[in-house]
Amino acid sequence: xxxxxxxxxxxxxxxxxxxxxxxxxxxxxxxxxxxxxxxxxxxxxxxxxxxxxxxxxxxxxxxxxxxxxxxxxxxxxxxxxxxxxxxxxxxxxxxxxxxxxxxxxxxxxxxxxxxxxxxxxxxxxxxxxxxxxxxxxxxxxxxxxxxxxxxxxxxxxxxxxxxxxxxxxxxxxxxxxxxxxxxxxxxxxxxxxxxxxxxxxxxxxxxxxxxxxxxxxxxxxxxxxxxxxxxxxxxxxxxxxxxxxxxxxxxxxxxxxxxxxxxxxxxxxxxxxxxxxxxxxxxxxxxxxxxxxxxxxxxxxxxxxxxxxxxxxxxxxxxxxxxxxxxxxxxxxxxxxxxxxxxxxxxxxxxxxxxxxxxxxxxxxxxxxxxxxxxxxxxxxxxxxxxxxxxxxxxxxxxxxxxxxxxxxxxxxxxxxxxxxxxxxxxxxxxxxxxxxxxxxxxxxxxxxxxxxxxxxxxxxxxxxxxxxxxxxxxxxxxxxxxxxxxxxxxxxxxxxxxxxxxxxxxxxxxxxxxxxxxxxxxxxxxxxxxxxxxxxxxxxxxxxxxxxxxxxxxxxxxxxxxxxxxxxxxxxxxxxxxxxxxxxxxxxxxxxxxxxxxxxxxxxxxxxxxxxxxxxxxxxxxxxxxxxxxxxxxxxxxxxxxxxxxxxxxxxxxxxxxxxxxxxxxxxxxxxxxxxxxxxxxxxxxxxxxxxxxxxxxxxxxxxxxxxxxxxxxxxxxxxxxxxxxxxxx
Numbered sequence: 001x002x003x004x005x006x007x008x009x010x011x012x013x014x015x016x017x018x019x020x021x022x023x024x025x026x027x028x029x030x031x032x033x034x035x036x037x038x039x040x041x042x043x044x045x046x047x048x049x050x051x052x053x054x055x056x057x058x059x060x061x062x063x064x065x066x067x068x069x070x071x072x073x074x075x076x077x078x079x080x081x082x083x084x085x086x087x088x089x090x091x092x093x094x095x096x097x098x099x100x101x102x103x104x105x106x107x108x109x110x111x112x113x114x115x116x117x118x119x120x121x122x123x124x125x126x127x128x129x130x131x132x133x134x135x136x137x138x139x140x141x142x143x144x145x146x147x148x149x150x151x152x153x154x155x156x157x158x159x160x161x162x163x164x165x166x167x168x169x170x171x172x173x174x175x176x177x178x179x180x181x182x183x184x185x186x187x188x189x190x191x192x193x194x195x196x197x198x199x200x201x202x203x204x205x206x207x208x209x210x211x212x213x214x215x216x217x218x219x220x221x222x223x224x225x226x227x228x229x230x231x232x233x234x235x236x237x238x239x240x241x242x243x244x245x246x247x248x249x250x251x252x253x254x255x256x257x258x259x260x261x262x263x264x265x266x267x268x269x270x271x272x273x274x275x276x277x278x279x280x281x282x283x284x285x286x287x288x289x290x291x292x293x294x295x296x297x298x299x300x301x302x303x304x305x306x307x308x309x310x311x312x313x314x315x316x317x318x319x320x321x322x323x324x325x326x327x328x329x330x331x332x333x334x335x336x337x338x339x340x341x342x343x344x345x346x347x348x349x350x351x352x353x354x355x356x357x358x359x360x361x362x363x364x365x366x367x368x369x370x371x372x373x374x375x376x377x378x379x380x381x382x383x384x385x386x387x388x389x390x391x392x393x394x395x396x397x398x399x400x401x402x403x404x405x406x407x408x409x410x411x412x413x414x415x416x417x418x419x420x421x422x423x424x425x426x427x428x429x430x431x432x433x434x435x436x437x438x439x440x441x442x443x444x445x446x447x448x449x450x451x452x453x454x455x456x457x458x459x460x461x462x463x464x465x466x467x468x469x470x471x472x473x474x475x476x477x478x479x480x481x482x483x484x485x486x487x488x489x490x491x492x493x494x495x496x497x498x499x500x501x502x503x504x505x506x507x508x509x510x511x512x513x514x515x516x517x518x519x520x521x522x523x524x525x526x527x528x529x530x531x532x533x534x535x536x537x538x539x540x541x542x543x544x545x546x547x548x549x550x551x552x553x554x555x556x557x558x559x560x561x562x563x564x565x566x567x568x569x570x571x572x573x574x575x576x577x578x579x580x581x582x583x584x585x586x587x588x589x590x591x592x593x594x595x596x597x598x599x600x601x602x603x604x605x606x607x608x609x610x611x612x613x614x615x616x617x618x619x620x621x622x623x624x625x626x627x628x629x630x631x632x633x634x635x636x637x638x639x640x641x642x643x644x645x646x647x648x649x650x651x652x653x654x655x656x657x658x659x660x661x662x663x664x665x666x667x668x669x670x671x672x673x674x675x676x677x678x679x680x681x682x683x684x685x686x687x688x689x690x691x692x693x694x695x696x697x698x699x700x701x702x703x704x705x706x707x708x709x710x711x712x713x714x715x716x717x718x719x720x721x722x723x724x725x726x727x728x729x730x731x
Contacts, residue, residue, distance in 0.1 A: 029233055034226050041218045049211055063099070064198055068162045071103055071194050091116050099198055105164075106193040109133075113192070119199070128161070128193065136161045136193055158198040164191045247274065295369040297347055298354035306368035306376055310428045313380055317421055324421040325387030327377035328435035329357070329394070332413040332447040334373035341405040349403050353412060356401055360394045376432070384420055384452070391416045391450040399448070415442035419453045444521050446646065469522040472506065477531050482506055483513070484543055485705035488712065489557065489676060489698045492690045495713040499555030499589060501698065502540045503705050504532070524563070533564035537574060541581040544588075547709050554709060557589040557619060568603060571610035578614075585615030589640060593621055612637065619676070624664060641668040643694070645679030652684055658692060665693035683715065 074090045094100050094116045101122050104115035110128030128136070140163045166189045249257040257278065293305040301309070313324050331353065338346040350373065357367050357375060366378040379390055394416065403410045417439025419431050438453035445451065476482050486500040505513050523529045540558050548554045564570050578585055590611060612618065619640035624647055643664055647657045661677070668675040677689050680699030689697060702714050 029229075033229050034222060037222055037225060041222065045211060045215055045218065048214065049207075064158055064160050064196065067097065067100065067198075068160055068194070068196060071196065072162060072164055094118055098202070099200055100196060101199045102195070102197040104195040104197075106195065108190050108192050110193070122197065132161065133193075136163055137190065139163055140165050140188060140190060157200070158196075160196045160198070162194050162196075164194055165189060166191055298351055298369050300354050300358070300375075301366060301368035303368065303370050303376075306366065306370075306378070307428050307432075309366050310378055310431065313378060314421060314426045314428060314431070317423070318426050321423075322381055323383050325379040325382040325384070325390070326419045326421060326431050326435045327375075327379070327387070327391060327394075328370075328417040328419075328432070328439040329375040329377065330415050330417075330439050330443065331373040332415055332443070337403075337405065337410055345405040348405070349410065349412070352401070352403055353398070353414075356397055357394065360397045361390060365390075376435070387418050387420065387452075388450065391418055395448065395450065413448040415439050415447050416450045417442055417453060418450060440521055444517055469519050470526045470528070472509075473519060473523055473526070473528050473532070476506055477528065477535060480535075480539075482532075482535060482539070483707075484539055485707065486543075486709040487698060487705040488703035488710060489696050490702050490714045492686060492694060492697050492714075493716065495716040497703075497711045497713065498696060499557050500709045501557040501559070501591075502536065502543070504536055524561075529561050529563040530566065533560055534573060536560075538577050540588075541577050541583045544583045545581040551709060551711065555587045555589065557591055559591045559621065562593060565604045565607055568607070570607050571614065574611060574616070575614055585611075586617070589617045589619050591619040591621040591640075591642065608637070620673075624660060638673055640676055640696075641671075641673045642676045642678060642698075645699075648677050648679045648685065648689070648699075649681070651688060658688070661689070661694065662692045665695075669693065686714065 070093065071090070074086060074093060090103065094103050095118070098118060101119040102115055102117045102125075104125050105113045106128055107113055110130070110133045112125045112127055115125050246257045293301060295302045310326065316322075317324060334346065334349070337349055350369075353373075353375070354367070354369065357377065361367055361377055362379065364380050366380075368376045368378075370376050377390075377394075379387055382390070395414065398412050398414050401412050403412060417435045417437065419434035419438060421431055434453040438451040442449050442451040472481075483505045485503040485505055487503055488497040488500050490497050504516055506516075506519050508514050508518075520529070520532075523532055536558060537560075540556055544554060544556055560570075574585075577583075578588070592608075608618065617639040618637070619642055620638045621642045622644045623641055624644045641664065643661060647660055651657050651661065665675045674695045675693070676696040676698060677694045678698050680686050680689065680697040680701050682701050686697055686701060697714070703710060703712050
């Protein structure tokens with residue numbers, strides 16, 4: 001049995017060694033069944049063996065007692081007389097039972113009398129010892145003889161010694177006999193002893209033979225059971241095995257895998273769960289792919305996918321030649337929509353713009369949202385003429401589009417930068433940067449227009465120019481390399497100078513003086529604008545201290561960008577600087593942009609309030625260019641309103657601009673503000689501005705920027721002189 005168990009363990013070990021680290025379910029279940037059956041079979045065989053031993057011992061004992069009683073009767077006559085017939089009967093009895101090896105008779109003193117042997121090889125008969133005589137004599141009257149040898153462990157041989165005695169009635173009186181008193185009615189007399197040697201080896205060998213046969217049958221049954229169990233388990237688990245390949249494909253990302261239907265309910269539930277999982281993964285992958293390639297707000301391609309398409313197109317150009325056009329589109333003044341109506345309104349406008357752009361481009365073009373209010377368009381196989389026509393169509397369609405939010409009407413304009421992809425610029429990032437630079441140039445040139453990127457005569461790109469400007473601006477800040485210019489602002493009716501706007505200038509590499517439009521965009525992009533604002537405030541205060549002695553009535557107007565309001569230190573810096581150079585705050589006008597005034601975050605409101613409390617006056621610059629609402633003028637606490645120069649340049653030939661200026665002047669007057677017009681180039685414009693109700697003028701006709709403040713009166717009309725004399729007499 002031990003060998004069988006070890007064999008089963010070897011088989012299990014071999015099965016496990018086929019796939020190191022992993023177990024086969026069929027083999028494991030089969031191994032457990034075989035091991036369990038082996039243990040049960042071993043216990044059954046052991047129980048059969050021990051049970052058989054116990055049954056044999058019990059049978060042997062009963063046969064021995066029966067034979068002892070019979071031999072006692074057969075041998076008793078031999079002690080009384082030499083009865084040859086009794087001896088013949090005894091020999092006949094012994095021959096009848098081959099299990100009896102010897103029957104021996106002993107005298108009462110233990111000496112041997114005679115024996116009958118069935119086994120010729122049995123040991124010679126010996127006399128009984130005194131101890132055996134004493135113990136055997138004690139068995140007189142007992143139902144159990146004296147057992148000399150034999151046990152449960154080895155019940156094959158027994159040696160039994162039984163006393164032979166006689167009983168006689170002591171009183172043979174017929175009437176006085178009492179059967180209930182055997183001690184008086186009978187006497188016992190020991191005659192001798194009879195010994196029996198039994199050998200049940202034949203029966204025992206037959207038992208072992210049967211047990212061996214049972215073991216062989218059990219082993220055969222175990223093998224058949226293992227084969228049948230393996231076949232049954234493989235058939236039952238075939239559905240699970242068939243899931244291996246689809247699950248492997250599913251793990252590789254193949255979500256189109258098909259699962260075979262299963263017969264069993266449990267496996268069918270697993271198959272259904274896997275199919276549901278594959279469907280959910282497929283839907284999730286589709287969503288992730290959509291999110292990875294498309295903008296969630298507009299549904300257009302996002303920047304990542306657009307760059308992929310651009311690189312593919314550049315590869316086509318490199319292999320086959322030709323050109324393509326890249327548009328970088330930025331909405332003009334889009335932040336006003338968010339500021340006035342909130343971000344949900346801005347999102348609605350972005351979706352509307354996305355739809356308009358999709359309708360305005362050719363079918364083979366790609367439009368994408370880069371983020372915020374920036375879009376990009378790729379025109380495949382387009383030359384410069386095609387690009388210009390498409391860009392102009394986009395501008396036209398955008399100008400016609402109007403968006404209404406909360407009773408506000410927004411006319412959407414955009415600036416477009418165009419870069420042509422050809423053999424000299426086949427890098428996607430470089431091409432995007434070129435289109436972005438061209439878009440910023442379009443915004444700097446007045447917005448709502450198209451600019452093409454090109455290289456200068458030396459081959460230096462505008463990216464390099466901007467980096468050069470950043471270095472020059474950094475040096476100008478560190479070394480006081482900027483210069484100030486002062487442009488007068490005069491009253492239109494009197495022609496007298498009321499104050500000067502302080503302007504900043506920088507030197508180019510060739511020494512030429514350049515205006516802020518050339519370097520301030522680079523300052524904004526490289527984060528230098530706040531430092532330039534502070535430089536302006538300090539050097540304007542220094543200039544005031546220098547020229548106030550000559551012009552006691554000197555007033556300055558200083559531009560401050562929105563960047564200066566990003567920290568809380570602006571009012572403190574202004575106060576400290578003005579105190580240092582003795583500048584009365586009431587003689588300084590701080591010009592802020594319209595967008596900053598309308599947006600008015602909390603910290604900006606606090607800073608504006610602090611500047612006004614200090615005594616500074618405020619002017620709202622570039623009014624009318626954004627999505628402003630005239631109703632906001634009542635909420636803006638300013639002293640001056642500066643009309644954007646775009647309305648003044650073409651004033652004489654544009655009735656619309658005239659009406660806008662008149663409306664601004666009327667509302668400014670009602671709000672208690674002085675209205676200033678920029679870019680006044682001639683006397684006709686100045687006279688017309690007076691008629692439209694504008695209070696002050698600034699421009700080359702009034703006075704060009706100069707190194708020192710100049711007080712040059714402008715000529716006024718006869719009507720202005722008459723109005724001035726009339727007002728003087730009435731006073």
